[in-house]
Amino acid sequence: MRLIQNMTTISEYPTPEYSGPSRTIKIAVIGGSGVGKTALVVRFLTRRFIGDYERNAGNLYSREVQVDGEQVAIQVQDTPGAEMSDNGISLPEHVSCSIQWADAVVLVYSVTDRHSFDLIDQLHQLVVRAGSGNTPPVILLANKADLLHLRRVDTQQGPLLAGALGCSFYEVSASEDYNQVHGAFHRLCCQLAKQQPAPASNPTQNSASTATEKRRSPLIPRPKSPNMQDLKRRFKQALSAKVRTVTSV
Numbered sequence: 001m002r003l004i005q006n007m008t009t010i011s012e013y014p015t016p017e018y019s020g021p022s023r024t025i026k027i028a029v030i031g032g033s034g035v036g037k038t039a040l041v042v043r044f045l046t047r048r049f050i051g052d053y054e055r056n057a058g059n060l061y062s063r064e065v066q067v068d069g070e071q072v073a074i075q076v077q078d079t080p081g082a083e084m085s086d087n088g089i090s091l092p093e094h095v096s097c098s099i100q101w102a103d104a105v106v107l108v109y110s111v112t113d114r115h116s117f118d119l120i121d122q123l124h125q126l127v128v129r130a131g132s133g134n135t136p137p138v139i140l141l142a143n144k145a146d147l148l149h150l151r152r153v154d155t156q157q158g159p160l161l162a163g164a165l166g167c168s169f170y171e172v173s174a175s176e177d178y179n180q181v182h183g184a185f186h187r188l189c190c191q192l193a194k195q196q197p198a199p200a201s202n203p204t205q206n207s208a209s210t211a212t213e214k215r216r217s218p219l220i221p222r223p224k225s226p227n228m229q230d231l232k233r234r235f236k237q238a239l240s241a242k243v244r245t246v247t248s249v
């Protein structure tokens with residue numbers, strides 16, 4: 001339960017009376033199904049790894065972190081997995097909303113899943129189109145690097161693709177290495193913080209979001225609210241699975 005206490009999910013955006021950090025950074029995590037989006041987000045925000053698997057409909061997580069000495073609120077939108085269909089990419093509506101909402105985007109594929117890698121180019125195009133000339137910072141994460149025997153995407157292909165898309169690349173393992181995952185997200189936050197300096201005059205004004213508002217339609221719905229119960233249930237399942245394993249040894 002300590003895990004839950006360290007991380008909050010939120011149901012509302014900060015209001016004008018919000019008295020927390022002066023800046024909120026909004027990150028959308030998108031990619032194919034089962035590539036480890038939830039595992040990465042939870043790893044980044046709590047240091048823990050979720051070993052069970054359940055499709056998610058998209059949860060919004062929030063946490064305060066230090067970025068270059070400044071206390072910053074981070075909101076991370078985990079999104080449902082995109083799929084490739086006969087007519088091209090099949091994208092839950094929620095994903096498009098999240099792209100519009102975000103100050104920055106994390107594109108994820110799994111090195112064990114060739115299809116998830118093939119989706120990246122199209123997902124990046126969606127991000128570019130949504131930005132209409134003001135593309136947000138994007139990083140590309142290749143996850144599940146620990147599964148060497150299941151690798152389906154060569155190590156050189158990720159950096160090549162990232163170079164072509166003009167974004168940073170990180171090969172990580174959510175299950176094995178917290179530092180890799182944290183480093184990737186943290187550098188993205190630093191990049192955003194540098195691009196959008198904190199407001200001096202009005203501490204309740206959110207500068208990162210102000211810049212993002214310019215490319216957002218007022219009609220874009222908010223990303224889906226979090227489902228804390230769902231997360232708690234998954235942790236309980238994971239814990240009871242571990243207890244079963246220990247007692248059966």
Ligand SMILES: Nc1nc2c(ncn2[C@@H]2O[C@H](COP(=O)(O)OP(=O)(O)OP(=O)(O)O)[C@@H](O)[C@H]2O)c(=O)[nH]1
Pocket residue numbers: 032033034035036037038039040050051052053054055056057079080081082143144145146147172173174175176
């Ligand atoms: N070995 C290994 N397994 C991982 C890693 N990251 C995630 N997984 C596992 O991969 C499965 C899918 O992870 P999720 O985080 O649920 O993936 P997702 O992208 O959120 O999936 P959707 O909700 O379907 O979109 C889970 O069983 C995770 O435990 C990793 O780095 N290494």
